[in-house]
Amino acid sequence: MFTLGGIGFTAPWLLLGLLALPILWILLRAVPPAPIRRMFPGVALLLGLTDDETQTDKTPWWLLLLRTLAVALIILGFAGPVLNPREEAAGSGPILIVMDGTWADARDWTRRADRVEAALDEAARLGRPVALVSLTDLPAGDLPFRAADAWAADLPSVQPEPWAPDAEALADWAAALPDEAFDTFWMSDGLARDSREALLAELQAHGTVTVFESPSPVFGLRPAGFAEGGVALTALRAAAGNALTVSVSAHGLDPSGVERELAREEVTFGAEATEADLTLDLPPELRNRVSRFEIAGVRSAGAVTLTDDALQRREVALIAGRDDREGLELLAPTHYLEKALEPTADLIDGDLLDILLANPDVIVLADVATVSEGEREPLLEWVENGGMLLRFAGPRLAASDVSRAEEDPLMPVRLRAGGRNIGGAMSWGEPKQLRPFAETSPFYGLEVPEDVTVSSQVMAQPDPQLSERVIASLADGTPLVTRKRVEQGQVVLFHVTANAEWSSLPLSGLFVQMLERLAVSTRPAQPTEEDLAGTVWAPDAVLDAFGTVQDAGTLPGVPGERIAGGAPGADMPPGLYTGEDRRIAVNVIGPETQIAPTAWPSGVPVVGLDVVEETMLKGWLLAVALGLLFLDILASLWISGRLSRAGRGAAAMLALALLLPGGMAEAQEGDELALAATSEVVLAHVVTGDAELDRIAEAGLRGLSQVLWSRTSIEPADPIAVDLEMDELAFFPFLYWPVTPEQPIPSDEAYAKLNRYLRHGGMILFDTRDADLAGYGASTEAGRKLQRLAAPLDIPPLEPIPEDHVLTRTFYLLQDFPGRYAGRGVWVEAAPADAEAIEGMPFRDLNDNVTPVVIGGNDWAAAWAVNENGSRMFPVGRGFAGERQREMAMRFGVNLIMHVLTGNYKSDQVHVPALLDRLGQ
Numbered sequence: 001m002f003t004l005g006g007i008g009f010t011a012p013w014l015l016l017g018l019l020a021l022p023i024l025w026i027l028l029r030a031v032p033p034a035p036i037r038r039m040f041p042g043v044a045l046l047l048g049l050t051d052d053e054t055q056t057d058k059t060p061w062w063l064l065l066l067r068t069l070a071v072a073l074i075i076l077g078f079a080g081p082v083l084n085p086r087e088e089a090a091g092s093g094p095i096l097i098v099m100d101g102t103w104a105d106a107r108d109w110t111r112r113a114d115r116v117e118a119a120l121d122e123a124a125r126l127g128r129p130v131a132l133v134s135l136t137d138l139p140a141g142d143l144p145f146r147a148a149d150a151w152a153a154d155l156p157s158v159q160p161e162p163w164a165p166d167a168e169a170l171a172d173w174a175a176a177l178p179d180e181a182f183d184t185f186w187m188s189d190g191l192a193r194d195s196r197e198a199l200l201a202e203l204q205a206h207g208t209v210t211v212f213e214s215p216s217p218v219f220g221l222r223p224a225g226f227a228e229g230g231v232a233l234t235a236l237r238a239a240a241g242n243a244l245t246v247s248v249s250a251h252g253l254d255p256s257g258v259e260r261e262l263a264r265e266e267v268t269f270g271a272e273a274t275e276a277d278l279t280l281d282l283p284p285e286l287r288n289r290v291s292r293f294e295i296a297g298v299r300s301a302g303a304v305t306l307t308d309d310a311l312q313r314r315e316v317a318l319i320a321g322r323d324d325r326e327g328l329e330l331l332a333p334t335h336y337l338e339k340a341l342e343p344t345a346d347l348i349d350g351d352l353l354d355i356l357l358a359n360p361d362v363i364v365l366a367d368v369a370t371v372s373e374g375e376r377e378p379l380l381e382w383v384e385n386g387g388m389l390l391r392f393a394g395p396r397l398a399a400s401d402v403s404r405a406e407e408d409p410l411m412p413v414r415l416r417a418g419g420r421n422i423g424g425a426m427s428w429g430e431p432k433q434l435r436p437f438a439e440t441s442p443f444y445g446l447e448v449p450e451d452v453t454v455s456s457q458v459m460a461q462p463d464p465q466l467s468e469r470v471i472a473s474l475a476d477g478t479p480l481v482t483r484k485r486v487e488q489g490q491v492v493l494f495h496v497t498a499n500a501e502w503s504s505l506p507l508s509g510l511f512v513q514m515l516e517r518l519a520v521s522t523r524p525a526q527p528t529e530e531d532l533a534g535t536v537w538a539p540d541a542v543l544d545a546f547g548t549v550q551d552a553g554t555l556p557g558v559p560g561e562r563i564a565g566g567a568p569g570a571d572m573p574p575g576l577y578t579g580e581d582r583r584i585a586v587n588v589i590g591p592e593t594q595i596a597p598t599a600w601p602s603g604v605p606v607v608g609l610d611v612v613e614e615t616m617l618k619g620w621l622l623a624v625a626l627g628l629l630f631l632d633i634l635a636s637l638w639i640s641g642r643l644s645r646a647g648r649g650a651a652a653m654l655a656l657a658l659l660l661p662g663g664m665a666e667a668q669e670g671d672e673l674a675l676a677a678t679s680e681v682v683l684a685h686v687v688t689g690d691a692e693l694d695r696i697a698e699a700g701l702r703g704l705s706q707v708l709w710s711r712t713s714i715e716p717a718d719p720i721a722v723d724l725e726m727d728e729l730a731f732f733p734f735l736y737w738p739v740t741p742e743q744p745i746p747s748d749e750a751y752a753k754l755n756r757y758l759r760h761g762g763m764i765l766f767d768t769r770d771a772d773l774a775g776y777g778a779s780t781e782a783g784r785k786l787q788r789l790a791a792p793l794d795i796p797p798l799e800p801i802p803e804d805h806v807l808t809r810t811f812y813l814l815q816d817f818p819g820r821y822a823g824r825g826v827w828v829e830a831a832p833a834d835a836e837a838i839e840g841m842p843f844r845d846l847n848d849n850v851t852p853v854v855i856g857g858n859d860w861a862a863a864w865a866v867n868e869n870g871s872r873m874f875p876v877g878r879g880f881a882g883e884r885q886r887e888m889a890m891r892f893g894v895n896l897i898m899h900v901l902t903g904n905y906k907s908d909q910v911h912v913p914a915l916l917d918r919l920g921q
Contacts, residue, residue, distance in 0.1 A: 367394025
């Protein structure tokens with residue numbers, strides 16, 4: 001292909017025809033020889049006469065230029081011009097296209113597929129055979145070289161896998177490559193691996209290697225863990241650079257069983273940093289619902305980490321040193337422990353040896369002084385393997401000799417004989433308060449109430465390690481809580497009783513918070529191959545390379561030894577695996593995983609994935625040439641005087657139509673919108689820019705329209721999508737506006753239209769679709785976005801919908817307004833301050849205005865939505881209760897539209913008897 005600038009020509013020899021243009025110019029410009037001039041007296045009779053038909057003696061220069069341009073464009077068009085022609089790679093012979101095919105490729109897999117398709121097209125033009133190989137799914141036998149066109153149909157079936165290539169299998173495959181020469185196009189995922197160097201050397205031995213890499217960053221997310229009461233996460237990026245902020249979101253099932261985003265927090269990578277730590281402070285009930293964490297906006301399995309039983313409710317065993325005092329519950333040693341831990345943990349009881357067989361997460365000993373020799377060894381082994389032993393002092397421990405002369409392995413510190421209490425030999429005059437917690441304490445950040453005091457305690461012996469083990473102390477510096485690490489586990493001692501005998505701590509909310517901080521900080525030790533030997537784990541759910549959770553289907557079980565290894569592969573895809581009594585998550589990124597960019601040798605060319613689209617210009621040039629020839633015809637008729645005035649007007653109109661097709665189309669489109677919106681009642685939704693959400697909004701209004709058609713006298717037409725920037729709003733009585741955190745803020749002109757719409761009787765239903773987790777103006781992403789969207793609007797004061805509001809009775813009698821979520825928090829225009837109920841009337845005398853806005857988060861469109869066949873698109877709740885909730889959502893929609901169209905008609909009707917009485921009727 002001959003290239004000139006940014007334009008190539010498939011038939012460049014036709015360009016030689018341009019050399020004939022000067023000859024054509026001369027021929028067209030030539031003037032015939034002048035005639036012999038003879039004087040004839042009768043010519044004087046013709047002077048002053050004119051002829052209707054005139055003819056020029058030579059072609060005007062501008063018409064000649066027009067014809068020359070037309071001929072030049074015809075020559076250029078048939079020469080096959082191509083804009084942005086692809087550069088053909090040098091070389092001949094077979095081409096091997098290697099794709100890493102890992103989870104890191106998934107972030108821009110479409111671009112990679114486009115680049116491979118472009119390479120196949122180029123190979124097809126050059127007649128070079130191609131073999132396409134994914135390193136995560138190596139072919140058996142020889143390289144599958146075949147015609148490039150034959151790969152086009154198979155390309156969509158090539159997909160990335162959520163694991164890295166197996167280094168051993170890759171080395172065997174590289175060693176078995178044939179001896180023939182071939183060039184290699186390597187579609188790299190951009191991550192460094194030890195197996196790359198040997199494979200690159202092998203491929204270079206067969207021919208040239210060209211690497212294609214994306215400049216977009218690679219992100220990863222390590223498994224979640226506990227860090228002093230919070231959920232600790234570490235985000236990774238392959239290449240260091242400028243400071244960067246990403247969002248990490250937690251996903252799980254809400255109370256109705258629908259998966260949704262439960263929490264979101266931002267984490268910032270420092271300049272030149274490849275790791276960023278984040279601690280999420282989630283309530284236990286919310287934490288127990290989390291099924292996965294992910295980096296928002298990144299389509300990759302590496303940016304998703306699944307959670308297993310490590311973040312679920314803990315098993316806590318309670319053992320008391322003495323029984324309840326005559327059945328007095330409030331004096332029981334474990335009463336306050338049970339009340340504090342029941343909401344966040346599963347409590348078990350029994351003998352210590354039986355409890356150890358159950359392998360709980362925490363064992364609490366309340367005033368247990370002595371542990372028998374038969375119990376001590378297994379209890380210590382349990383602690384060393386990751387358990388937490390939580391001990392409380394009491395009269396028994398204070399009177400015993402435990403951990404006196406030397407430190408007991410099951411105690412964090414040595415203790416003094418006796419204790420410290422009011423009126424004793426070592427006592428203080430008044431109960432002592434707590435000192436604020438130090439930064440090194442797991443309780444740091446908890447507020448210490450002033451009414452929490454301690455009247456008795458067991459005292460710790462001074463020791464060089466004592467200061468390191470104190471995590472809470474009294475105002476005078478004496479230890480209140482001490483802790484000692486024992487290999488993977490820990491032993492914690494509260495130097496007071498677990499009930500209110502020695503302190504008021506168990507009576508306070510601080511006690512609950514301290515236990516929560518300690519309980520969630522214990523995570524079961526990572527199982528080893530010995531722990532899981534001989535077991536088989538069934539896959540429950542698996543991750544694909546794009547980070548989507550899928551059902552495991554009929555995948556076979558995985559041996560426990562393989563699960564303990566942790567590295568996913570074709571025999572063990574990442575996902576959740578279920579055993580007899582627990583679930584284990586296998587993630588793409590492990591606790592110690594590091595990701596780094598690939599460092600290619602200097603002799604290997606590395607290019608991007610951008611594919612420049614070729615544009616054939618032949619049709620455009622020939623179309624312009626025909627247009628010029630048409631103008632040539634009109635100009636010739638005009639010069640010769642054969643173009644009438646009517647013909648000139650028709651030509652001008654034709655030219656205007658050719659030059660301005662868009663304007664007429666836009667005007668026609670605007671007229672069609674106005675006609676469709678005003679001919680019938682039409683419900684409209686605001687275009688958000690999210691195609692899926694706009695589709696749901698349209699389907700929701702379609703379902704509501706069908707219900708209105710079948711149950712009321714309202715017969716709406718098909719719903720219409722409204723662009724706030726371009727469309728007129730006055731045609732629509734009702735707008736449904738779903739709120740997303742990503743939708744853009746409208747312009748000032750759009751807000752002016754919205755305010756006019758609201759002032760003249762229009763209604764907008766704002767739906768944050770977040771189940772109204774924190775109420776109107778919530779701290780959710782959608783709630784904060786709603787505040788920004790509504791700030792420029794002229795909205796009256798709002799209040800939660802009162803029980804006597806017209807919306808509760810415009811068609812159906814309602815007191816709940818559910819959608820896909822069952823939330824009561826729906827906000828409407830506040831009633832006037834002087835609105836009072838008249839004696840004998842069931843409702844207040846409200847104003848006659850339709851509330852301009854209704855705000856909620858119940859995702860009404862999803863509850864209303866039906867597809868083209870009239871079937872429900874989304875589940876609502878479960879079983880009969882769910883269908884009842886959907887019916888109530890439909891009734892709320894009917895009431896809403898009736899209120900828009902009839903105003904406070906229903907409210908006025910209740911006052912008719914009073915009005916008739918005043919008129920004497």
